[in-house]
Amino acid sequence: MAVAVALLAVVPAATPSGAADRPEKKALVQGIDNRPLREELERAIGESLSPAHSRIEARRRARDAQEAAELLLRSEGFYDYAIETDITDGDHPQGIVRITLGPRTHFGPIRIQWQKVPPDPDTVQAASAAIDLRTGASARAEDVVEAQARILSTLQARGYADARASAPDVVVDHADTSMSPTFLVEADQRVRVGGLTFSNPKQRTDPAFIRRLAPWKPGEVYQPNAIAELEHRLLDTGVYDSVTVALVSRPDSAADAPSPDTDALRPVVVNLSERSKHALDFTAGYSTSEGTDFDVRWSDFNRFRRADTLVYEARLATIDSRAGVEWSAPHFLTPGETLKLTGNLFRTVAPAYTEQGAVVSTDLTRRFRTTSFVTEGASVTSSQVIDKETGRIRIVTVRLVGALALDHSDNPLDPRQGWKLEAHVTPTDIQGDEQQVYLKSQLQVTGYVPLDRRRDWVVAGRLHVGSIIGGTIPGVPAPDRFFAGGGGSVRGYSYQDIGPHYADNTPIGGLSLTETSVELRRRFGSSPWGAVLFFDAGSVAETVNPDFRHVDTALGIGLRYHLNFAPIRADLAFPLQKASNSGQQPFQIYLSIGQSF
Secondary structure, three states: OHHHHHHHHHOOOOOOOHHHHOOEEOEEEEOOOOHHHHHHHHHHHOEEOOOOOOHHHHHHHHHHHHHHHHHHHHHOOOOOOEEEEEEOOOOOOOEEEEEEOOOOOEEOOOEEEEOOOOOOHHHHHHHHHHHOOOOOOEOOHHHHHHHHHHHHHHHHHOOOOOOEEOOOEEEEEOOOOEEEEEEEEEOOOOEEEEEEEEOOOOOOOOHHHHHHHOOOOOOOEOOHHHHHHHHHHHHHOOOEEEEEEEEOOOOHHHOOOOOOOOOEEEEEEEEEEEOOOEEEEEEEEEEOOOEEEEEEEEEEEOOOOOOOEEEEEEEEEOOEEEEEEEEEEOOOOOOOEEEEEEEEEEEEEOOOEEEEEEEEEEEEEEEEEOOEEEEEEEEEEEEEEEEOOOEEEEEEEEEEEEEEEEEOOOOOOOOOOEEEEEEEEEEEEEEEOOOEEEEEEEEEEEEEEEOOOOOOEEEEEEEEEEEEEOOOOOOOOHHHOEOEOOOOOOOOOOOOOEOOEOOOOOEOOEOEEEEEEEEEEEEOOOOOEEEEEEEEEEEEEOOOOOOOOOOEEEEEEEEEEEOOOOEEEEEEEEEOOOOOOOOOOOOEEEEEEOOOO
């Protein structure tokens, strides 16, 4: 059924009216040899849903096309032109616009005329440089509009928050085909920012917390980027539906007589629309290799009035079940810094081992670019592990964590262009029935290359490598070794099925890991449906360095249904090798939300 719907999304339906209902150009453009200009004129003139039914209608369309062509030609700097309208002969007349182009107008003298009081001399010079139009260059109306916007942007960036401009005074001299624009600009007073005020005195967030996030000190010259940064910092917390940060409106008494020698001091108003105090979320997934999982999360927002989030989570799954709590405090010590405290009780029943216990962790994540993060943290786990070689052991695992995450993709859940990089380094100390100290490191790089302008066709690739330095088998507990196979790894194989096995086919795990995936993704235009063809490969070795003597591979196809935030994913994968001596399924099925990587 889903495949049928997908096919219907891409096969255009036939209509009994045939060619009679096909759109056609309102008028034909003649006399223009410049192909880009002709195409622009055709786009400006547009199409009709059906052909003209009479010669009178065709002439009316030609006159409408003439008006659209005149507007475009003037915007492109052609003022000395001639246009004639006509219609074609025959039973199906169509409008014609015949255009004779004159010389293209060029820029003459360009200047700014300051209204009332001009800004300071340095700003006058900066505004003139921002025009960035050259005398003698082709004069396009769009260039004049963009130059005026650059002037105002320059003034605002230098503290003139109320700068405004009237429509430019443009003089076109047909004798020498020149256009001379004069920008009529009023700078008004330079503004200095004061303290923060709040539109909702009953807001849940502590005002002192918000004031600490402001990237300016009272009395500094207004910077629009600083105002936008405070808005961005508040939205980043995830506890607000909307955030608006803006200067308080200028008093009417200051509007008529700005003083050139006095800067205006204005407070900044913050308007917060806080999301509901609580949220209840459910998620579920299924695969033939890993079984089912069901998650329920209860979230408390702004519990301690500092834009924090407290999450209680319970997860029931075939392999990994757990219950715990996490507290996230954004902008903890400095802006862009997030503290997370986590505690969990867990039970993992995997083919290679069984583990149950408790873990507490803390990590501090710093954002140093918009989508770039560095994380430092630590965790302590007390658990009981049962595996094939060591039997039942009790251990305490202390981990230090260092991580780097770079995301230069266009969408975190459905990327079509760009790349991502994640690196983890985890020094680990095992105490208890087993003692071992080692360093576990991992690196994953993913890339996305669109094959067409609409980015409906995308090639995606992933490389994941890992190594445990200083560890041995069985010294490294089974839960900390590398395994491959299953969703998010090498599809087509059972969970943990890739790599060395004991005689009874229990997975051993390894000290090194290599995985790679390549996907060809196709989205069917504006339809929510999409499809994927993929190839996965991976190997696990008992040595520190990767061993490629035995690499397991798989091919598969997938179906995607794109929601507003991410696609629903269904994958069917076929293994190309036999990973172990156990009975291996001929295929595996995976259902989840979001792309596989």
